Amino acid sequence: MTSTLPAVTTPKVPAQRQPAPETGSADRTAPPSRLRSSRSDLLLCGALLVAVLVVQGWNIADYPTLSDDEGTYLAQAWAVQQGKGLAHYTYWYDHPPLGWVQIALLTWIPSWLSPGSMTVGGMRIAMLVVSAVSAVLVYVLARRLSLPRWAAGLAMALFGLSPLSVVLQREIFLDNIAVMWTLLAFTLAASPSRHLWHHFGAGLAAATAVLTKETMLVVLPALFVTMWRHSHRDTRKFAVTGAVTACVLIGFSYPLFALLKGELLPGGGHVSLWDGVKYQMTRPGSGFILDRSSGSYGVLHSWLYYDRVLPLGGLAGALLLIATWRWSVTARALAGPAFTIAILTVLAMRPNGYLPAMYVIQALPFLALVLAGGTASVAHAVLRRWRADGEKRYVTGGRYALAAVLAVAAGAYVVPRWYDGDHTAVTTDANAPYRAASKWLTSEVEDPKDTRVLVDDALWLDLVHDGYRPGLGVIWFYKADLDPAVTKTMPHGWKDIDYVVASPTVRRDAVDLPNVKAAIEHSTPVATFGTGEDRIEIRQIQTTGTADGGVR
Amino acid sequence: MAAFTLWWQMHAWRTPEVLASTRFSRPDGDEHVSFSLLLPARHEQAVLDHTVQRLLESTHTDFEIIVIVGHDDPETTAVAEDAAARDPRVRVVVDTHEKKNKPKAMNTALPHCRGDVVGVFDAEDQVHPELLAHVDHAFRTTKADVVQGGVQLINFHSSWYSLRNCLEYFFWFRSRLHLHAQKGFIPLGGNTVFVRTDVLREADGWDPDCLAEDCDLGVRLSSVGKKVVVAYDSDMVTREETPGSLVSLLKQRTRWNQGFLQVYRKKDWKQLPGFGQRLLARYTLMTPFLQAFSGVVIPLNAAVALFLDVPVGIAFLTFLPLVTAAVTFVFEVVGLHDFGKQYGLRVRLVHYLKLIVGGPFYQVLLAGAAIRAVWREQRGRNDWELTSHVGAHLTRAEVNRDLREDVPA
Numbered sequence: 015m016t017s018t019l020p021a022v023t024t025p026k027v028p029a030q031r032q033p034a035p036e037t038g039s040a041d042r043t044a045p046p047s048r049l050r051s052s053r054s055d056l057l058l059c060g061a062l063l064v065a066v067l068v069v070q071g072w073n074i075a076d077y078p079t080l081s082d083d084e085g086t087y088l089a090q091a092w093a094v095q096q097g098k099g100l101a102h103y104t105y106w107y108d109h110p111p112l113g114w115v116q117i118a119l120l121t122w123i124p125s126w127l128s129p130g131s132m133t134v135g136g137m138r139i140a141m142l143v144v145s146a147v148s149a150v151l152v153y154v155l156a157r158r159l160s161l162p163r164w165a166a167g168l169a170m171a172l173f174g175l176s177p178l179s180v181v182l183q184r185e186i187f188l189d190n191i192a193v194m195w196t197l198l199a200f201t202l203a204a205s206p207s208r209h210l211w212h213h214f215g216a217g218l219a220a221a222t223a224v225l226t227k228e229t230m231l232v233v234l235p236a237l238f239v240t241m242w243r244h245s246h247r248d249t250r251k252f253a254v255t256g257a258v259t260a261c262v263l264i265g266f267s268y269p270l271f272a273l274l275k276g277e278l279l280p281g282g283g284h285v286s287l288w289d290g291v292k293y294q295m296t297r298p299g300s301g302f303i304l305d306r307s308s309g310s311y312g313v314l315h316s317w318l319y320y321d322r323v324l325p326l327g328g329l330a331g332a333l334l335l336i337a338t339w340r341w342s343v344t345a346r347a348l349a350g351p352a353f354t355i356a357i358l359t360v361l362a363m364r365p366n367g368y369l370p371a372m373y374v375i376q377a378l379p380f381l382a383l384v385l386a387g388g389t390a391s392v393a394h395a396v397l398r399r400w401r402a403d404g405e406k407r408y409v410t411g412g413r414y415a416l417a418a419v420l421a422v423a424a425g426a427y428v429v430p431r432w433y434d435g436d437h438t439a440v441t442t443d444a445n446a447p448y449r450a451a452s453k454w455l456t457s458e459v460e461d462p463k464d465t466r467v468l469v470d471d472a473l474w475l476d477l478v479h480d481g482y483r484p485g486l487g488v489i490w491f492y493k494a495d496l497d498p499a500v501t502k503t504m505p506h507g508w509k510d511i512d513y514v515v516a517s518p519t520v521r522r523d524a525v526d527l528p529n530v531k532a533a534i535e536h537s538t539p540v541a542t543f544g545t546g547e548d549r550i551e552i553r554q555i556q557t558t559g560t561a562d563g564g565v566r
Numbered sequence: 567m568a569a570f571t572l573w574w575q576m577h578a579w580r581t582p583e584v585l586a587s588t589r590f591s592r593p594d595g596d597e598h599v600s601f602s603l604l605l606p607a608r609h610e611q612a613v614l615d616h617t618v619q620r621l622l623e624s625t626h627t628d629f630e631i632i633v634i635v636g637h638d639d640p641e642t643t644a645v646a647e648d649a650a651a652r653d654p655r656v657r658v659v660v661d662t663h664e665k666k667n668k669p670k671a672m673n674t675a676l677p678h679c680r681g682d683v684v685g686v687f688d689a690e691d692q693v694h695p696e697l698l699a700h701v702d703h704a705f706r707t708t709k710a711d712v713v714q715g716g717v718q719l720i721n722f723h724s725s726w727y728s729l730r731n732c733l734e735y736f737f738w739f740r741s742r743l744h745l746h747a748q749k750g751f752i753p754l755g756g757n758t759v760f761v762r763t764d765v766l767r768e769a770d771g772w773d774p775d776c777l778a779e780d781c782d783l784g785v786r787l788s789s790v791g792k793k794v795v796v797a798y799d800s801d802m803v804t805r806e807e808t809p810g811s812l813v814s815l816l817k818q819r820t821r822w823n824q825g826f827l828q829v830y831r832k833k834d835w836k837q838l839p840g841f842g843q844r845l846l847a848r849y850t851l852m853t854p855f856l857q858a859f860s861g862v863v864i865p866l867n868a869a870v871a872l873f874l875d876v877p878v879g880i881a882f883l884t885f886l887p888l889v890t891a892a893v894t895f896v897f898e899v900v901g902l903h904d905f906g907k908q909y910g911l912r913v914r915l916v917h918y919l920k921l922i923v924g925g926p927f928y929q930v931l932l933a934g935a936a937i938r939a940v941w942r943e944q945r946g947r948n949d950w951e952l953t954s955h956v957g958a959h960l961t962r963a964e965v966n967r968d969l970r971e972d973v974p975a
Contacts, residue, residue, distance in 0.1 A: 210580045246582035251900050253579075259896040263889050267882070274871065274881045 049157055058167045059153045066149050066174030071142050072440040074184050075135035079444045079548070082519045083372070084134045084186040085471030086490075091117035092132055092475060095125060102485050103497055107277070107290025110268050112225040113188035120144075133475045134186065135445055144190050145183045149174040151197035152379050158204040159383070160347045161390055169386035172328075173379050177435025178321035182375050184439075188227040189375035195223035196230055196237070197379055200350060203241040203257070213241055213253040217260030224261075225268055228294070229376060232361060233354050234261070240350030299366035310362075310369040317374050320435055323428050325374065328381025331388030332356060338391060348387040351380040393417060447544035451515055451552060452476040454541050459513075463487065468494055468533060469515040491520050495527040508533035509557050516551040576897060578741035578798075588744045590797040593696075593703035601629035601698055602681035602763065606671040607689035611641040614689045618649045618656060621687070626698035631656045632678060634671045668756075669772035669779035676771045685760045686780075692805040693758075700802055701760050704795055711765045711792040712784075714743060715758035716803035720909065722902075722917065726924040727815060727931065728808035729917060733898060736905045740798050746850070747796040751835065751843045753826075753850065754784030754794070758804040765792060776832075778825020785829055785847065789837040800908040816935050823854040823939030857929075858936035863887070895925060 049055050091114040093102040100111045120140040125132040152173045156166035173179060183190055202216035220237055223230040238254075245253040272278040272287035280286045301308020317325055332355040335345040345352070358377045362369060396417045401410075455477060459465055462481040468491040469477060474484075482488035486503055491514070493500040504510040507529055514520065514533045524530045537553035544550055578588050603621060607614045614633070621631055633646040637660050650656040659675045672686065683705065687693060697715060704713045716739040722732040739755070746752040759780065769786055772779040788794060809815040829835075835847035849856075868888055871881035899918055906913035 208581050210576055248582050248585050249579045251904065252576065252897065255896055255900045256576075256893070259893055263892055267885075270885065271878065271882065274878050 049154060055153075055157065055163060055166075058163060059150060059170065062153070062167055062170045062174065063146060063149060066170070067142060067146060069175055069436050069440065070145050070180055070184055071139070073442070074138045074142070076443040076445050077439050077441075078181045078185065080134050080448050080472035081185055081187075082471045084138075085474055087114045087117055087188060088121075088132070088134050088137055088186050089471060089474050089478075089490075090114040091121060092125075092478075094118040095122060095132075103490070103493055104285060104499055106285040107272065107287045108293070109188060110225040110228060112222065113191055113227055116191055116226065117186065130479045133479065134472050135448075138184055138186060141184060141186055141190060144194050145174065148183075148190070148194045148197055148379065151194070151201050152382060155197060155201045155204060155379075156383055156386060158201060158206060159351070159387070161344070161383075161387060165386045165390040165393075168389060169382045172324055172385055173382035175432065175436065176321045176324040176378070176382075177432055177439060178317055178324055178374070179378050180436055180439045181320055182372070182378070187372050187375060189229070189372045192223045192227035192230045193376055193379060195219050195226060196233055196376070199223060199237055200240055203237055204244045204350075208244060208246050208249065208253070210249060210253050210256060213245065213257045214260050216241060217257035218264055220257075221261045221264030224265055227376075229373075232357055233376065236350050236354040236357060239353050243346075243349060297368040299364075300369050302365050303362055303369060310367070313369050313371050313373070316371060321432070323431070324378065324381050324385065327388075328355065328377070328385040329359065331381075331385040332359075334388045334391065335384055342391050342394075344387050344391045344394065348384055351383040351387070354380040355384055392420070396420070447548065447550040448473060448476075448517075450543040451517075451541070451550045452480070454543075454552060455482075455513070455515070456480040458541070465512045466510065467513040467515060468511055468520070468530060470517045470519045472519075473515060473517070491530050492523060492527055494529045494533075501529070504529070508536055508555060511555050513537075513555065514553045516553055518548055518550075576741060577745040584744075588740070588796070588798050590700045590799045590802055591703065591707065593699045595699075596706070597627060597699070597702055599628075599683050599702045599705050600681040601626065601683050601685050601702075601760070602679035603629055603631045603685045603687060604634060604672050604675050604679075605631055605687050605689060606634040606668050606675075607642050607646065608636055608639060608666070608671075609642060610689040611645045614642060614645050615649055617687070617689055617691060617693075618646075620695075621693055622653055622655065623695045624693070624698045625695050626702060628681075629655065629698060630680060632659055632675050633657070634659045634661055634675045636660070636666050636671075637662045638666075667774065669776065670774045673771040673774060676766065679763055682763055683760050684763050684766055686757050687804070688757045688806070690806070691757060694802045694804075697758075697802050697804075700797070700799070704797055705760070705762075708795045709793065710795040711762050712754065712787060712794040713760040714747075714752070714754055714794065714796045715760070716740070716798040716800075717755055717758050718800075718803040718805055718909070719808050720805045720911075721807050722905070722911070722913075724808065726920045727812060727928060729902075729920050730924055730928045731808040731815065733902055733905065733921070737898075737901060739796075739803070743796045744798070746846075747794050749843060749846055750791075750840070751788050751838060751847045751850070752784045752794050752796070753778075753781035753829075754787075756780040761787070773832075776825055776828050777821050778829060781822075781825060782829045782832065782834075786834045789834045791839075812931070816931060816938070819854075819932065819935035820938045820942065823936050824943050826851045826854060827939060827943050854932065854936045855940070858933035895922060898925075 090101045090111075094100060094111075094115055095118050096102075099105065100115075105111065117137075117140065120143060121132060121137050124137070124140070131137065149170050153166050153170040156169040157163070161169065174183075196219075199216045199219035202212045202219060205212035205216075216237070220230070220234060224234070238258075241254055241257055242250070269278060269287060277284055277286045278288065280288050300310045300313065303310040303314050305311055332352045335342070335348050335352045336356070338345045339349075355377060358373075358380075361367065362373065397413050401413075452473060455467065456462070462477070463483060465482065465487065467477060467482060467488050469488060471490050474488055474490060477488040478484045486500065489500060489511075494504065494511070495501065511533050514530070514537055516524075516534055516539075520530065521534070524534055533555060534553060536557070537555045539551040540554045541552040542549055578585055605614075605617065605621075618631060618633065633649070633656065635643045635646050635658060643658070643660070646656075646658045650658050657678070659678055661671045661674045663670045663674070676684070683701075685698075685701070701713050701715065704710060717735060718739065719728070719732040719735045722729045743752065743755075761783075765787065769783070769790075773782050776782045784794070809818050830848075830851040835844060835851070838844045838847060867884035870876065871884040876884075898921060902913055902918060902921055905911070
């Protein structure tokens with residue numbers, strides 16, 4: 015039997031076994047050292063998880079409308095599974111590839127069992143795994159940031175059940191996967207045991223998040239703050255440098271990968287990481303978010319259309335926490351999430367930045383955390399602040415009455431709106447036109463193998479399963495203008511194409527794509543599904559003399 | 567393998583609680599243990615008296631100092647006799663072995679020990695006056711059979727290799743040894759080590775034929791389940807200096823490595839009860855050789871990946887060892903900062919640069935020592951290299967330094 019000496023804190027203290035000296039504030043509600051062994055935590059978290067999975071999973075394939083980006087990532091994941099490299103077209107460093115490599119892993123078994131299921135609608139089910147992990151991590155993180163149990167549950171519910179979350183987390187977006195890794199990084203950074211390797215792991219998870227979706231870079235400072243606050247003075251320098259090193263080293267694997275492929279710097283005849291980064295950094299701005307005529311304003315409104323509680327409430331929560339920094343323990347404990355929201359808000363407020371619709375995804379868990387934290391802060395203020403030992407009973411009663419009134423009012427405001435939003439999500443079928451178009455192209459076109467179709471990314475995999483040649487037979491519409499490897503197979507431009515599937519995305523983007531535009535102009539609709547702006551038209555190219563469309 | 571080393575190297579800093587537990591606990595002023603402090607000295611008349619005087623300043627009240635000198639070393643003997651005449655707590659034992667080495671010297675003195683606990687120091691050690699009181703307390707509160715205190719090389723500014731050498735000690739005593747103590751397999755250090763006299767006699771003292779007799783003793787004692795406690799306090803460590811030249815460092819390392827090999831071949835570690843412990847033993851004793859191997863392989867890998875035409879995936883894999891190496895580097899830099907802070911030493915930018923630039927060269931040195939050790943062991947040359955060539959091509963100071971038995975790092 016051997017062992018080390020009993021612990022002491024400093025040489026000045028008498029010998030005794032005691033924990034390392036505390037730094038920072040004493041927490042009001044210390045989380046249990048092992049959440050796993052806390053029965054009530056497990057029950058609450060498990061019940062919420064079931065609710066989240068049911069709401070998010072029900073009708074997942076049919077709502078919301080298939081997005082072009084989902085198609086892009088899933089198709090590239092398909093290419094990874096098929097051993098075709100990182101993409102079926104030339105991989106051009108638009109995003110780091112780790113995101114769809116993970117999608118490929120997630121969908122590996124289902125697509126192996128049934129190859130035809132590898133379509134956007136069908137594979138959304140894989141995102142449930144990501145949502146489930148993220149939701150549990152929000153709960154654990156909330157507990158580790160010393161929120162009381164009910165507030166942690168609130169954070170998890172806000173994150174998983176907000177109609178905005180339900181819509182966005184159902185979709186196959188890289189951001190959802192990156193959020194999962196970011197949450198893992200925060201959870202590890204806030205590890206109650208302050209273990210060196212937990213912090214190291216936080217660095218690894220952060221790097222994975224960045225390599226999944228590069229926008230996660232902006233969240234790293236907030237992660238750093240969290241780690242700093244949660245590490246101990248005596249071991250901090252090792253913990254923090256370890257985490258930073260891990261993050262940087264893993265992050266460097268991306269440029270290293272490009273270097274090994276000889277594609278780090280721009281050069282003749284090949285894509286490069288440099289060009290990819292340049293493209294992302296110089297994307298045309300979408301205007302100031304509060305300018306009513308700007309694209310950013312439209313994006314903001316598309317978020318608020320689904321839910322106002324989480325984005326605006328979370329923002330208010332963040333402001334409250336930052337404002338009460340000096341007095342509130344909760345505010346200091348939630349410094350990391352609040353800081354994250356601050357960073358993301360400032361970035362969204364750039365006068366002419368590019369604001370994609372997915373931008374809000376990375377903010378969702380932190381909005382949920384700060385909103386829950388703000389609520390906990392208010393609850394504490396109402397129930398406990400300035401409460402003396404001998405407080406009169408009616409005052410205490412008044413406190414509880416006030417808290418109950420506030421809770422009921424909040425519930426009365428939120429529940430009906432969320433019920434409507436989530437009800438739409440579990441009942442609406444938004445993708446019938448897509449399915450019908452896919453079906454039409456399968457049954458009505460005689461010879462799919464020799465037919466060339468321009469489609470948007472969301473429909474691409476459907477047609478691949480229907481027998482069209484991936485890449486040059488069924489073509490991502492914009493590749494007809496932007497990818498030299500594709501355009502050189504189309505010497506006659508639009509005349510070399512047989513069909514265009516004009517979905518809303520294709521019509522919107524055709525403005526800047528001459529080949530696609532010409533193909534639409536020289537074609538007539540042979541089938542239309544849906545009505546109005548959201549309709550999908552299958553248009554056959556009309557070439558004089560060579561009308562070999564193959565319509566029965 | 568680099569990842570394992572890294573994992574263990576950072577043991578003490580895993581959590582603040584672990585870090586706190588690696589320190590000596592504060593003595594309560596009570597004294598129950600008497601000490602016999604062995605001080606083997608050979609051609610060390612220059613420093614011996616100072617060391618003895620400093621030991622005599624200890625706050626502990628119940629100890630004796632036994633200076634062990636060789637019969638062929640009249641100068642050192644004279645200094646020792648002089649010290650003994652001035653203070654009754656000092657005694658002199660003369661070692662008359664024809665071929666001399668440290669374990670033989672200490673075995674000679676063992677029967678003369680009167681204390682409950684035998685402590686070992688080297689002739690040029692700077693020992694903290696309060697160390698004995700702390701060790702006494704540790705023995706009483708933990709019921710330990712062995713207490714290992716910290717040893718630290720301090721002269722990091724002397725040369726590029728002394729910088730790395732200091733840091734090696736820092737990581738070994740500050741962190742890694744605690745892990746070994748916790749796991750129940752520990753190669754002890756050569757000095758500032760305290761063993762209960764009866765336990766030591768039961769184990770028949772040190773192995774006179776082993777080149778790493780300190781490591782061997784630790785392995786044998788932990789194999790029979792004796793309780794070993796390690797404590798490290800930057801105030802309380804025994805301060806030493808690095809070998810004076812690259813050649814002597816290389817020779818010292820060769821000797822340790824050869825000693826490790828011998829301990830490995832003695833197979834005492836096979837008596838360890840746990841499979842994990844035996845694995846740790848096997849791994850620890852083989853470390854120098856694995857280190858040598860990886861030192862060669864890592865740069866080769868990166869070169870292959872960059873310059874030969876291999877698939878991207880495979881090229882990627884070859885960079886993995888480099889990642890662990892880079893992490894180790896960073897932790898070393900942070901360790902150097904911590905080292906400077908704990909000992910109140912000023913570490914300048916140039917030292918950090920030296921640390922990083924010197925890294926690969928130090929690896930080469932370690933690899934060289936490992937290969938040399940294997941070669942010497944193969945040819946059956948297990949004499950105390952420098953003892954047999956006294957003064958042949960080294961200054962006396964260097965010889966003395968090499969005679970000193972250090973802990974492996």
